[in-house]
Amino acid sequence: MTANTQADPVLDVRDLELTFTAGGRGLKLLDGVSFQVRRGETLGLVGESGSGKSMSALSIMGFVGRNRSQSLAGSIRYQGTELIGLPDKQYRRLRGNRIAMVFQEPMTSLDPSFTIGSQIAEGIRLHQGVSRDAAMKRVVEVLDLVRIPSAAQRLKSYPHEFSGGMRQRVLIAMALANNPEFIIADEPTTALDVSIQAQILELLKTLQADLGLSLLFITHNMGVVADICDRVAVMYAGQIVEEGHVLDVFREPRHPYSERLLAAMPRLDATGDLQWIPGSPPDVDARPHGCRFAPRCHLAAEECAEPQELLVIGRGRASRCWRSTSTLPEVAR
Amino acid sequence: MSAITKTEVIATLAGSRPTRGRFVQRFRRQPIAVGALGFLLLVSAMALLAPWLIPHDPYQQDLARVLQTPSGEHLLGTDELGRDVFSRLIMGARVSLLAALQGTTLAIAIGLPLGLVAGYVRGRVDGAIMIVTDALMALPALVLAMAIVAIWGPSLTNAMVAIGIVTAPRALRLVRSSVLQIREETFIEAARSIGTRSIVIVLRHVLPNVVAPLIVFTAILAGTVMLMEAGLSFLGLGVQPPESSWGAMLGTSFRYISRAPLLAIYPGLAIALTVLALNLVGDGIRESIGKKLQK
Amino acid sequence: MNQELLLSADDLSVAFTAKRAGRSQRVHALRGVTLQLHRGETVGIVGESGSGKSTFARALMRLIPIEGGRIELAGEEVGGMSTRRFRKHRRRIQMVFQDPYSSLDPSMRVGDSIAEPLKVHTGLSRGEREERVADLLEKVGLPRAAAERHPEEFSGGQRQRIAIARAISVEPDILVCDEAVSALDVSTQNQIIALLEELRGISGLSYLFISHDLAVVRHISDRVVVMYLGQIIEEGPTERVYSSFAHPYTQALLAAIPIPDPVAQRGRSALIARGDLPDPANPPSGCAFRTRCPFAMEICAQQEPVATRVEGGGSVRCHLQTSGPQLGGRPLGALMASAGDAASTGGNEGVDDR
Numbered sequence: 001m002t003a004n005t006q007a008d009p010v011l012d013v014r015d016l017e018l019t020f021t022a023g024g025r026g027l028k029l030l031d032g033v034s035f036q037v038r039r040g041e042t043l044g045l046v047g048e049s050g051s052g053k054s055m056s057a058l059s060i061m062g063f064v065g066r067n068r069s070q071s072l073a074g075s076i077r078y079q080g081t082e083l084i085g086l087p088d089k090q091y092r093r094l095r096g097n098r099i100a101m102v103f104q105e106p107m108t109s110l111d112p113s114f115t116i117g118s119q120i121a122e123g124i125r126l127h128q129g130v131s132r133d134a135a136m137k138r139v140v141e142v143l144d145l146v147r148i149p150s151a152a153q154r155l156k157s158y159p160h161e162f163s164g165g166m167r168q169r170v171l172i173a174m175a176l177a178n179n180p181e182f183i184i185a186d187e188p189t190t191a192l193d194v195s196i197q198a199q200i201l202e203l204l205k206t207l208q209a210d211l212g213l214s215l216l217f218i219t220h221n222m223g224v225v226a227d228i229c230d231r232v233a234v235m236y237a238g239q240i241v242e243e244g245h246v247l248d249v250f251r252e253p254r255h256p257y258s259e260r261l262l263a264a265m266p267r268l269d270a271t272g273d274l275q276w277i278p279g280s281p282p283d284v285d286a287r288p289h290g291c292r293f294a295p296r297c298h299l300a301a302e303e304c305a306e307p308q309e310l311l312v313i314g315r316g317r318a319s320r321c322w323r324s325t326s327t328l329p330e331v332a333r
Numbered sequence: 334m335s336a337i338t339k340t341e342v343i344a345t346l347a348g349s350r351p352t353r354g355r356f357v358q359r360f361r362r363q364p365i366a367v368g369a370l371g372f373l374l375l376v377s378a379m380a381l382l383a384p385w386l387i388p389h390d391p392y393q394q395d396l397a398r399v400l401q402t403p404s405g406e407h408l409l410g411t412d413e414l415g416r417d418v419f420s421r422l423i424m425g426a427r428v429s430l431l432a433a434l435q436g437t438t439l440a441i442a443i444g445l446p447l448g449l450v451a452g453y454v455r456g457r458v459d460g461a462i463m464i465v466t467d468a469l470m471a472l473p474a475l476v477l478a479m480a481i482v483a484i485w486g487p488s489l490t491n492a493m494v495a496i497g498i499v500t501a502p503r504a505l506r507l508v509r510s511s512v513l514q515i516r517e518e519t520f521i522e523a524a525r526s527i528g529t530r531s532i533v534i535v536l537r538h539v540l541p542n543v544v545a546p547l548i549v550f551t552a553i554l555a556g557t558v559m560l561m562e563a564g565l566s567f568l569g570l571g572v573q574p575p576e577s578s579w580g581a582m583l584g585t586s587f588r589y590i591s592r593a594p595l596l597a598i599y600p601g602l603a604i605a606l607t608v609l610a611l612n613l614v615g616d617g618i619r620e621s622i623g624k625k626l627q628k
Numbered sequence: 629m630n631q632e633l634l635l636s637a638d639d640l641s642v643a644f645t646a647k648r649a650g651r652s653q654r655v656h657a658l659r660g661v662t663l664q665l666h667r668g669e670t671v672g673i674v675g676e677s678g679s680g681k682s683t684f685a686r687a688l689m690r691l692i693p694i695e696g697g698r699i700e701l702a703g704e705e706v707g708g709m710s711t712r713r714f715r716k717h718r719r720r721i722q723m724v725f726q727d728p729y730s731s732l733d734p735s736m737r738v739g740d741s742i743a744e745p746l747k748v749h750t751g752l753s754r755g756e757r758e759e760r761v762a763d764l765l766e767k768v769g770l771p772r773a774a775a776e777r778h779p780e781e782f783s784g785g786q787r788q789r790i791a792i793a794r795a796i797s798v799e800p801d802i803l804v805c806d807e808a809v810s811a812l813d814v815s816t817q818n819q820i821i822a823l824l825e826e827l828r829g830i831s832g833l834s835y836l837f838i839s840h841d842l843a844v845v846r847h848i849s850d851r852v853v854v855m856y857l858g859q860i861i862e863e864g865p866t867e868r869v870y871s872s873f874a875h876p877y878t879q880a881l882l883a884a885i886p887i888p889d890p891v892a893q894r895g896r897s898a899l900i901a902r903g904d905l906p907d908p909a910n911p912p913s914g915c916a917f918r919t920r921c922p923f924a925m926e927i928c929a930q931q932e933p934v935a936t937r938v939e940g941g942g943s944v945r946c947h948l949q950t951s952g953p954q955l956g957g958r959p960l961g962a963l964m965a966s967a968g969d970a971a972s973t974g975g976n977e978g979v980d981d982r
Contacts (some may be wrong), residue, residue, distance in 0.1 A: 269892060519725050538733050
């Protein structure tokens with residue numbers, strides 16, 4: 001186990017591959033996922049459904065890729081510790097403790113038969129081994145942190161007594177209970193009303209700043225990325241196709257897919273024709289040999305028939321397109 | 334850019350097969366179900382062609398040759414009255430299968446329409462139907478059938494009608510619960526918004542989507558009905574001599590079980606295998622249907 | 629609008645009884661909604677959970693019973709009509725639903741689904757219906773051969789095209805799109821919206837476009853209606869509502885939608901609403917939005933605000949127009965700068981400022 005310095009990334013994913021084997025055939029769901037999350041920063045992992053972003057999160061947490069029909073290749077280093085192949089016992093000490101996860105559906109992530117107090121306390125006692133009273137004290141602390149009013153009374157409430165937005169705050173509280181260093185949030189606001197989403201995003205930003213958390217934020221909404229993320233990694237068909245600082249990627253995307261995705265997002269402040277990308281992402285078992293986006297790409301050329309590497313084109317900037325070494329050509333519409 | 338671009342859609346459709354073909358394709362991929370279906374077809378063929386298949390007259394008694402072991406002359410031996418067991422077994426298939434068909438059809442004929450009505454209309458009509466249904470289900474089916482036959486008098490027809498009535502509640506509940514789920518689907522709301530009449534909605538939209546789970550249920554119900562018929566005939570309340578079903582054969586053979594144990598095994602095995610085959614085919618159909626209503 | 633009035637809802641109310649934790653509660657899902665739709669218009673209806681926008685759509689389609697108010701379709705009062713008499717009016721107003729995976733009957737061929745309205749409302753023969761279906765499929769960008777297939781063979785976007793073909797088959801005057809693109813990914817969503825715009829241009833359809841996505845609504849609508857807890861709290865021409873909003877909730881809604889541009893997004897100064905959406909079974913007294921409103925005054929708890937006209941078109945229900953600062957038809961923007969100061973110094977705990 002190598003020592004992890006302040007400068008090293010908290011999470012370093014390199015060439016991650018996830019293969020599902022069924023009936024003798026292997027399906028490579030993830031195939032070349034590389035990104036880093038630095039200390040105190042928020043990395044957005046963005047892509048459409050089927051791009052593999054949730055699978056990446058589940059792989060990091062050790063929920064997939066660790067049984068007979070699923071396997072992981074590559075490297076996931078958390079604070080210098082390699083997670084692929086890590087024994088279950090050690091993984092359990094990390095999960096819910098140093099690495100916490102916030103899921104999408106607050107309705108189904110909480111057990112309806114137990115009070116929220118007991119559910120949060122369960123995780124605290126598991127990892128910190130403290131008494132029930134001490135655990136409950138921490139529960140109140142953490143419910144206050146997520147701005148749930150009358151926290152001490154609400155310990156005894158059941159999940160169904162909370163609204164959707166409140167339940168999501170409870171989930172965040174649960175994630176914070178053991179003072180994690182790293183949080184993975186998988187579409188935490190997608191199921192919420194817009195006005196509630198805005199509140200939750202504000203809360204996450206405040207918590208991150210106050211507690212010095214590192215955050216991996218998974219979403220399909222570019223607006224959310226623009227709001228909360230410092231850096232962004234764009235996924236397509238199981239691969240990372242672009243990574244960089246949020247200001248850079250939005251101002252000057254260096255992969256045609258990122259550029260098209262940004263152009264397609266309907267914006268409150270813009271008028272003009274709606275854009276879309278023709279066709280649809282390839283099925284897992286029907287991916288082209290060369291660039292996976294080429295069949296839909298308006299800038300496709302001969303070079304795209306070759307598999308594309310993730311090229312480093314600047315400090316903390318990468319793109320999986322051979323054109324990325326310079327600005328992408330303008331598209332005539 | 335026009336939103337009306339056709340090319341990629343044609344490409345996706347060209348490669349796929351129509352839905353009906355896929356059901357058969359999926360069914361064929363299950364060796365056990367296919368084997369079971371083959372067995373059922375064999376037994377059905379046997380029953381249909383019985384008059385031409387039997388080597389001996391199944392009613393012909395020969396008191397000089399009772400309880401004989403299998404021989405060249407009598408493939409499965411003779412029974413207590415000297416009748417050829419093999420021939421009786423084949424004829425028995427006719428009776429047993431026909432009876433199962435009768436009972437099952439009656440159960441569905443009662444359960445399907447009432448289940449549709451109860452599930453779609455709901456309210457007091459549903460309440461009334463369910464009170465009767467629950468009351469019937471509270472009583473043990475076979476005992477109830479026996480009671481009905483005892484009142485009407487023993488005969489195969491009476492037995493099958495009784496069994497049909499007694500198993501109808503199960504079919505009704507299955508149909509009803511299916512309808513309850515289907516009526517919440519958006520396409521039902523869409524049909525209403527189009528202006529389709531309720532009766533048409535039930536027949537065109539609800540019924541075809543109920544059929545899938547119903548067919549699976551029917552295969553298994555047929556097995557249950559067959560067992561019930563066997564039970565009633567075993568007790569002498571079903572088929573009456575000189576007609577015989579497998580259940581009746583099983584019943585009479587018990588008296589001679591020490592002398593000729595094989596006599597009980599043939600009809601017993603026939604019943605067991607047929608019911609098993611029905612269940613396996615039901616399973617196979619369920620697997621092949623695919624997830625149409627679920628995402 | 630000088631165009632023909634197609635649809636008019638007047639003081640419409642819908643209520644139903646909900647069973648919650650053993651008790652029965654009367655929920656007023658729609659309260660006093662008044663709306664007009666003219667030929668060729670697209671009216672966008674926006675709101676969040678509990679706003680009543682879907683309830684409104686279903687009430688107009690007579691899929692749910694109405695408690696009070698009137699609905700007029702092409703001049704005829706239809707709100708209280710019997711189901712049988714209303715049937716023939718249904719061909720004037722058709723709906724496209726949110727979920728493309730359950731709005732088509734999986735057991736029916738696509739062609740039969742599309743032809744269903746034709747069967748109900750026209751006397752066309754089978755051959756004539758098939759011809760129409762083929763034309764409709766082409767109109768929505770699908771091949772004629774699609775008619776023989778079942779819905780399961782199509783993607784979400786394609787299924788919505790089929791649903792649209794079905795809805796326009798009887799040439800209705802009005803198409804109600806109830807979150808018709810919300811379940812689709814962005815690229816597909818934009819294609820379907822473009823399709824709807826093209827169809828509108830060809831056949832002069834009027835749309836009621838219900839959505840929670842304000843960016844999309846801005847793009848497609850001539851007028852916008854903002855709903856909160858069963859009421860219309862602001863309405864007017866799209867540009868006026870978006871750039872010169874008058875209601876604090878409209879402001880909060882616009883503020884909450886993140887712009888996919890980090891510089892623009894992080895540079896915004898806007899007030900997002902605090903607190904939760906109230907329980908429709910237990911709405912706050914007076915103005916329903918007052919529990920989350922950064923500008924709430926005493927009168928807001930005492931009286932329900934009435935609709936007052938706004939400069940630039942439309943109306944708003946807010947006491948700020950007639951009491952307190954007495955905006956008198958001016959947009960909320962006039963108050964915004966000073967509101968920011970009040971929020972950081974005053975007692976408006978929980979107001980989040982960007």
